[in-house]
Amino acid sequence: MHDKIVILTGAGISAESGLGTFRDVDGLWTKYDLEEVATPEGFARNPDFVHEFYNARRANCAGAAPNAAHAALARLERDHPGEVVIVTQNVDNLHERGGAAHVIHMHGQLDQALCAACGHRWPAPAVMNTADPCPACAAPATRPDVVWFGEIPYHMDAIMAHLSGCAIFAAIGTSGEVYPAAGFVDLATRAGAHTVELNLEPSSVVSAFAETRFGPASQVVPAWVDSLLSP
Structure with a gap:
């Protein structure tokens, strides 16, 4: 099969690497009010507090390692004769560290910094501070x-174009509760794609998928990739 495969990944694919969902292993998320650390308004009120939160997340990510699910998707990208597009809701870089060459980060990246004044982007240092000057302005x-x-997710036009032309759409480790990503399965279905959910447990939109596979990502994702690459 030479058709395009579009894969959406969420927090569940990184959970076995120690980067959980909103209930991280070390309790990181539970110590913060998301309205204060994950909104533009929270950043405007207390930028030092927000930087503290993301410095902690950056350190957590740096100490994590890709798991078998990340490696399997990198293998699919490498060995599938058609195009494989990985779209992730995650801000970690475990897909890239697991070997994937082309990843669309719709929610941005922890290892990147952004100037709120001029829009310039650059690699983020391990520790960021409010007083850090933008390299450009x-x-x-x-x-x-x-x-x-x-805020509006990144790269939405490109993602929509990929969904409209895919033959297979897979959602891995997603809750199905956050839009617009939760609506991707409907877009892919309308485009005629075969849809599959790979998850630890059923998502909020599981009924929209034609195929489901449940279990730890490190087990179900490699098995699914094997089934796609088998002659």
Whole structure:
């Protein structure tokens, strides 16, 4: 099969690497009010507090390693004769560290910094501070290059184009509760794609999928990839 495969990944694919959902292993998320650390308004009120949160997340990510699910998707990208498009809601870089060459980060990346004044982007240092000057305009307006609640996800035009032309759409480790990503399965179905959910447990939109596979990502994703690559 030489058709395009579009894969959406969420927090569940990184959970076995120690980067959980909103209930991280070390309790990181539970210590913060998301309205204060994951909204533009929260950043405007207390940028030092927000930087503290993302510095902790960056350190957590740096200490994590890709798991078998990340490696399997990299293998699919490499060995499938058609195009494989990985779209992730995650802000970690485990797909890339697992070997994937082309990943669309719709919610931004922890390892990137953004100037709120001029829009310039650059690789983020391990520790970011409110007073850090932008390398392009020197304004002290540095923020994490992540999409916060109330902001528009990145690369939506490209993602929609890929969904409209895919033969297979898979959602891996997603809750099905966050839009627009939760609506991707409907777009792919209308485009005639075969749809599959791979998850630890059924998502909120599981009934929209033609095929389901449940279990730890490190087990179900490699098995699914094997089934696609088998002659």
